[in-house]
Amino acid sequence: MDQTLYFILILIALCSVSECVQRQYYFINVQKSWTEAQRYCREKYTDLATVDNMNDMNEVKKGMTYERVWIGLQKTGVDKWHWSSGDPVLYLNWATGQPNSGAYCAVMRNGQWYDYSCSNGLTFVCSSSNNGLVFVNQMKNWRDAQSYCRQYHIDLVSVRNQNENQQLQKFINDNHISGDVWIGLFRDSWQWSDQSDSSFRYWYTGEPNNAGGIENCAEMRPDIHGQWNDIYCNNQYSFVCHEDKLILIKENLTWSEALRYCRQNHVDLAAVHSEEMQLEAMNVVQQASTEAVWLGLRQSRILCIWFWVRGETVCHQNWENDTSEVCESAETSGAVQCGGDQRWISFPETEKLNFICSNYE
Ligand SMILES: *[C@@H]1O[C@H](CO)[C@@H](O)[C@H](O)[C@H]1NC(C)=O
Ligand SMILES: *[C@@H]1O[C@H](CO)[C@@H](O)[C@H](O)[C@H]1NC(C)=O
Numbered sequence: 001m002d003q004t005l006y007f008i009l010i011l012i013a014l015c016s017v018s019e020c021v022q023r024q025y026y027f028i029n030v031q032k033s034w035t036e037a038q039r040y041c042r043e044k045y046t047d048l049a050t051v052d053n054m055n056d057m058n059e060v061k062k063g064m065t066y067e068r069v070w071i072g073l074q075k076t077g078v079d080k081w082h083w084s085s086g087d088p089v090l091y092l093n094w095a096t097g098q099p100n101s102g103a104y105c106a107v108m109r110n111g112q113w114y115d116y117s118c119s120n121g122l123t124f125v126c127s128s129s130n131n132g133l134v135f136v137n138q139m140k141n142w143r144d145a146q147s148y149c150r151q152y153h154i155d156l157v158s159v160r161n162q163n164e165n166q167q168l169q170k171f172i173n174d175n176h177i178s179g180d181v182w183i184g185l186f187r188d189s190w191q192w193s194d195q196s197d198s199s200f201r202y203w204y205t206g207e208p209n210n211a212g213g214i215e216n217c218a219e220m221r222p223d224i225h226g227q228w229n230d231i232y233c234n235n236q237y238s239f240v241c242h243e244d245k246l247i248l249i250k251e252n253l254t255w256s257e258a259l260r261y262c263r264q265n266h267v268d269l270a271a272v273h274s275e276e277m278q279l280e281a282m283n284v285v286q287q288a289s290t291e292a293v294w295l296g297l298r299q300s301r302i303l304c305i306w307f308w309v310r311g312e313t314v315c316h317q318n319w320e321n322d323t324s325e326v327c328e329s330a331e332t333s334g335a336v337q338c339g340g341d342q343r344w345i346s347f348p349e350t351e352k353l354n355f356i357c358s359n360y361e
Contacts, residue, residue: 034048048071048240051198051202060240064226068220068221068222070237070240071219073217078189079187082199084146084201093112100115104118107182109180110169119141122181123182124157124181125157126154127149127153127158128154142182146184194242215231216230247266248354249356250288267358268358269357270295271296271297272336290354293354319343333347335351
């Protein structure tokens with residue numbers, strides 16, 4: 001990289017986080033059954049819409065008209081545990097013999113988890129910005145607690161690993177909270193059309209209710225501000241498709257080969273500009289066959305700075321060890337680890353890894 005490019009980089013050192021949407025949503029104004037809509041989306045885009053979190057939901061709402069629309073959620077009949085926030089469930093801390101009551105929600109008691117009927121009134125802990133926790137000293141059922149957290153904070157708290165479990169337990173002890181508190185863990189038998197593990201749900205109050213025992217698909221309704229309702233799958237509605245913006249390629253290539261592949265077949269090697277995109281990248285790399293996957297991160301040996309190959313400076317950072325100031329002697333590129341916290345690490349560019357392409361300009 002030469003001196004000229006260095007000056008260009010300084011001029012464009014702006015992070016436009018608002019542009020970092022992970023999926024592109026498309027409203028299709030043709031009436032189809034859920035299954036026909038699914039087929040259409042899989043042919044023209046990636047799949048019927050998956051909604052991972054409140055950011056995605058706000059993005060979808062932007063395209064909403066007065067029409068009821070299908071989204072990609074369908075009932076399978078097999079229950080699974082999920083986090084309300086949409087975080088993948090990689091860690092569970094059930095007390096011995098739990099879950100055992102057939103209930104659909106979970107509480108924390110002395111640092112361990114118990115299943116508990118969702119309709120009970122309990123106090124609860126919300127997650128707030130900057131990994132903060134907020135105790136809400138009001139008795140609410142699980143669903144109302146979830147709505148409260150989403151309205152005033154972020155969501156009901158997720159406990160993603162042992163460290164977070166200890167933090168939450170300490171928070172509960174420090175605040176002298178006694179008795180059970182709701183955490184964001186719940187189970188249901190709904191599954192996204194694209195098989196993603198997303199556990200985000202945005203049901204309207206009292207839904208899903210499986211009226212008449214035939215409601216196995218989910219619609220989004222403008223008359224209830226985009227909240228969801230379960231309904232008969234053969235009804236004819238318009239629908240929302242999505243296209244993934246990041247795609248994992250499970251080939252083992254060097255960084256330069258990966259760059260060429262992405263530019264020929266998609267748009268570019270992926271850049272991760274924000275925490276939302278980091279989350280999306282974390283979802284995508286779960287299927288990888290190598291220990292890390294290439295990103296479009298590159299280090300200039302002359303200037304000793306890291307940059308994204310599409311020309312942006314690195315604003316959002318997620319390094320395993322902060323090597324951003326260390327000048328490597330060989331050509332170095334950046335990859336994201338597939339396990340653990342999935343932080344970034346640098347590799348010689350001759351390493352052969354899976355990689356993530358982006359599908360958008
Ligand atoms: C890529 O490398 C990994 C780890 O060495 C290996 O398990 C996998 O089979 C390789 N994939 C291909 C497509 O060669
Ligand atoms: C990061 O630093 C720690 C502690 O110095 C070290 O054990 C670890 O191997 C480093 N990770 C990488 C990927 O270099």
